[in-house]
Amino acid sequence: MLTADHGHLFFPSDRDESMRIDAPGGDEVDLHRRCWIGRGGATPAGCVRVTAAALGYDSDLDFVFPVGTGIFKAGGDLAFHHGGPSLQELVIPVVTVRMKARERERSTLGPVTAAGLLDAVTNRIFSVTIQLDGKNLSLFSNELVVRPLLISAGRQIGGVGMAIDGDFDRATGCVKLQAGKPVTVAFLLSDETAPSLRIVIQDPTTDAELYRSPNDIPVRLGV
Amino acid sequence: MSNGTPPARDALDNKANQLFAGKVVRKDLVRKVKVGANVPVFVLEFLLGKYCASSDEVAIQMGLQVVNDTLANNYIRPDESAKAQSKVKESGKYSFIDKVKVRLIDSDYWAEGVNFNNKFLHIPSQYVRDYERLLMGGVLVQVLLAGLALGMRHHMRCEKLPEFSTRGI
Numbered sequence: 001m002l003t004a005d006h007g008h009l010f011f012p013s014d015r016d017e018s019m020r021i022d023a024p025g026g027d028e029v030d031l032h033r034r035c036w037i038g039r040g041g042a043t044p045a046g047c048v049r050v051t052a053a054a055l056g057y058d059s060d061l062d063f064v065f066p067v068g069t070g071i072f073k074a075g076g077d078l079a080f081h082h083g084g085p086s087l088q089e090l091v092i093p094v095v096t097v098r099m100k101a102r103e104r105e106r107s108t109l110g111p112v113t114a115a116g117l118l119d120a121v122t123n124r125i126f127s128v129t130i131q132l133d134g135k136n137l138s139l140f141s142n143e144l145v146v147r148p149l150l151i152s153a154g155r156q157i158g159g160v161g162m163a164i165d166g167d168f169d170r171a172t173g174c175v176k177l178q179a180g181k182p183v184t185v186a187f188l189l190s191d192e193t194a195p196s197l198r199i200v201i202q203d204p205t206t207d208a209e210l211y212r213s214p215n216d217i218p219v220r221l222g223v
Numbered sequence: 224m225s226n227g228t229p230p231a232r233d234a235l236d237n238k239a240n241q242l243f244a245g246k247v248v249r250k251d252l253v254r255k256v257k258v259g260a261n262v263p264v265f266v267l268e269f270l271l272g273k274y275c276a277s278s279d280e281v282a283i284q285m286g287l288q289v290v291n292d293t294l295a296n297n298y299i300r301p302d303e304s305a306k307a308q309s310k311v312k313e314s315g316k317y318s319f320i321d322k323v324k325v326r327l328i329d330s331d332y333w334a335e336g337v338n339f340n341n342k343f344l345h346i347p348s349q350y351v352r353d354y355e356r357l358l359m360g361g362v363l364v365q366v367l368l369a370g371l372a373l374g375m376r377h378h379m380r381c382e383k384l385p386e387f388s389t390r391g392i
Contacts, residue, residue, distance in 0.1 A: 122245025122276065123245050123274070125274055126279060161285050161288075162288070186281050186282055186285040220244075222244065222247075222272070223248075223269070223273050
């Protein structure tokens with residue numbers, strides 16, 4: 001995650017006194033150059049009032065902030081000051097990086113394998129056998145809780161509804177695998193509009209991908 | 224003669240499932256579905272076709288569970304209209320299987336959910352154009368109902384009319 005901040009402003013000399021704003025007044029609880037806390041009072045021009053409740057606090061107080069680099073009259077000079085929550089203070093840029101891995105490589109490296117993959121999905125419910133015995137199995141991992149999913153275009157379109165020979169948690173859709181013991185899971189396709197899907201098995205604690213079926217499986221429902 | 228035990232699947236069944244994958248309705252499973260009061264057989268067959276059109280025993284086992292759950296949670300029986308209306312109120316929207324008729328009042332189409340017991344359901348005109356039998360005594364459908372203003376009986380809205388559209392009753 002990347003974030004922005006306008007930082008403190010530093011000048012060789014004081015800026016114009018017009019950058020100082022009268023405090024809102026009212027029932028003042030606390031006053032800083034960049035924030036007034038209290039009840040009532042006015043909301044000066046160039047300022048914004050936000051209730052504490054809107055910020056998640058269990059309180060009846062209000063906050064008033066200068067919206068730019070102005071400050072409330074609360075002492076200090078204007079050569080080194082911060083100001084209020086400007087755009088740079090509020091915007092949080094988020095960059096998501098997706099690494100494109102080679103499919104064949106990704107499907108065989110995980111600790112989970114899958115067998116019985118279909119050539120095409122023709123019924124909304126179908127089964128696949130999964131097993132904990134692939135490569136990269138942790139040294140002492142005899143069991144692992146996994147979350148098998150149906151994914152299409154990066155979107156979940158189904159999950160597990162039943163597991164044979166494995167502990168299945170219906171609330172979370174997770175299945176506990178024992179090393180070397182195959183578990184048959186029945187998937188329920190919930191979005192019938194997807195043209196194809198892949199079977200993806202995740203670690204529910206980290207969302208790490210433990211298995212992904214190597215090819216897109218076309219969806220050809222008959223009814 | 225049938226003694227209640229479904230016949231074993233033979234080579235022809237397997238061949239049909241292989242060549243017409245997803246299109247073979249397992250009518251032999253109808254008796255395995257818990258049938259409540261007056262659920263038409265074609266509804267059961269439709270649901271079996273939707274969830275059990277397979278020769279995969281695990282899929283069929285789960286499919287039967289889904290069919291039973293669907294009948295228990297979504298099929299409105301005639302004496303359960305208040306319960307069904309409550310589900311829409313509490314959930315905001317809920318999917319049901321019910322007979323839906325449409326009539327034209329002045330210039331507006333109004334749908335009636337027969338067992339849902341509401342004669343003033345908003346319905347998009349497109350559905351009426353697509354499924355003419357809605358105007359001809361009604362059809363049994365799977366319908367998603369959304370309550371736009373809860374407590375106002377005129378403000379339930381049909382959002383989806385997809386499933387049994389070719390089967391008038």
